[in-house]
Amino acid sequence: MYPILPVDPNQKLDHEPLGTKRKFWFRDGERRMLFKAEERGTGEDWAEKIACELCRLLGLPHVRYNLAEESQSRTPGVVCETCAPPPAALVLGNQLLLAIDSSYPADAARRYKVREHTVAAVAEAVRLLQPPPARWMEGVPDGARSALDVFTGYAMLDAWIANQDRHHENWGVLLVERSLHLAPTFDHGASLARNLTDEERQDRLATRDVGRSIGRFVRRARSAFYPDVAAQRPLTTVEAWRAFSGMSSAAGAAWLARLGGISDDTIRGVVEEVPTHRMSQTCRDFTTALLIENRRRLMANEDE
Ligand SMILES: Nc1ncnc2c1ncn2[C@@H]1O[C@H](COP(=O)(O)OP(=O)(O)O)[C@@H](O)[C@H]1O
Ligand SMILES: [Mg+2]
Structure with missing residues (x-):
């Protein structure tokens, strides 16, 4: 079981x-530690923990x-x-994009539906960065060396865990001395369809109606990346992964090989470690099924 660490609010230094x-x-x-409260009961705590363990397995x-x-x-x-x-220091994606293009809408109040957050603009920005500092790179496969190679892995993670939240403040740059490095991936709480009701999860697990099935449901996941500034809708998470891996194909293959090496039992085991009072059995079953289905889709390179 994952431990639950006590946090003393009297130790607070400052708000984020x-x-x-x-x-x-x-x-x-x-x-220096950050406590992120989960006060709304939408499951961001278990989603964040499971995503973290999956990142570890992928390297x-x-x-x-x-x-x-x-x-x-x-x-x-x-x-x-x-x-x-x-x-x-951590510099967020919107500030990097603004530094490259002074017309980029970096305003923090506008995080969603930012059409300028295109795959091309993000890739151009990430190409200017060094990969994460060495201590973060220990698990990274040999085929993924550049910052863009690593970011391609973040795009695969997002497709696997249905993370729709990789907006321009959920990736960033580590400014270390005078070099700019891609930051490690963070903030995956809004993934794994964590805010569905258990009633809907149960229904989608049990249904014979293909339209209600998990296989159909997971295809709806949208990324925060646009194909171009004129597009009406962002790419799906799988389309975004394909766009990044198309620019970094050896790395894409290396990340996929990592994903392919993670068995159903391993996935189930990661989910089962969440204490029962934080995650119901229906929720565990649904989350496991979602991860297995998304892994299957990514490995099969299926069309949407
Ligand atoms: N591990 C971390 N190291 C440094 N800064 C962090 C870290 N985690 C979060 N932050 C800062 O806090 C901000 C909000 O955290 P985040 O995890 O993105 O929460 P939220 O789900 O509310 O967006 C981030 O944009 C970043 O500036
Ligand atoms: Mg965030």
Whole structure:
């Protein structure tokens, strides 16, 4: 079972204003840690933890999350260490895109439906970066060496876990001394269809109606990447993965090989480690089925 780490709100250093949920930074010995509260009951805590374990299995550079609970209020959530301990700094994707193109709509209030967040613009920006610093690269396959190769792995992760939230503040750059590195992947709480009701999950697991099936449901996942600035809709998560892997094909193959090596039992095991009071049995069954179906689709390179 994944441990649930206690977080003492009296250790709070400062609030983190970015993003949507309440969160604060605190000190744990020498480490600067972030607590992200899950107050809405939408499952972002277990989704974040499962995504983190899947990143580890793939070998992706990723922020490590643990389940957590704020003492006194007993608010559930997750904790992670900063990926940019001072003097390093995290610069978010929108600021990098703005630095490259002064007309880029970097306004933090507009995170969704930003048509300028195209695959081409993001790839051009990521190509300017170094890969993540060495300590993050330990698990990365040999075929994925450049920052774009690694980012292609993030796009595959997003398609696997149905992460629709890779907007321009959910990827970034580590500024270390004077070099710019791709940051490890972070913020996967809005994935795995975590906010469905158990009633809908049960229905989709049991149905004989193909239209209601999980196979049909998972095809609806949309990324936050646009094919071009005139497009009406963002790409699906699988289309976005294909677009990035098309630019980085050896890396795409290396990431797919990693995914292909992860068995159904391993996936089930990752999900089963979530404590039962944080995730119902229906939710576990549905989440496992979603991951198995998305892995199958990615490996089969199926058309949408
Ligand atoms: N591990 C981390 N290291 C450094 N900064 C972080 C880390 N996690 C989050 N942040 C900062 O906090 C912001 C919000 O966190 P995020 O995980 O994206 O939460 P939300 O789900 O609310 O968007 C991020 O955009 C980033 O600026
Ligand atoms: Mg975020």
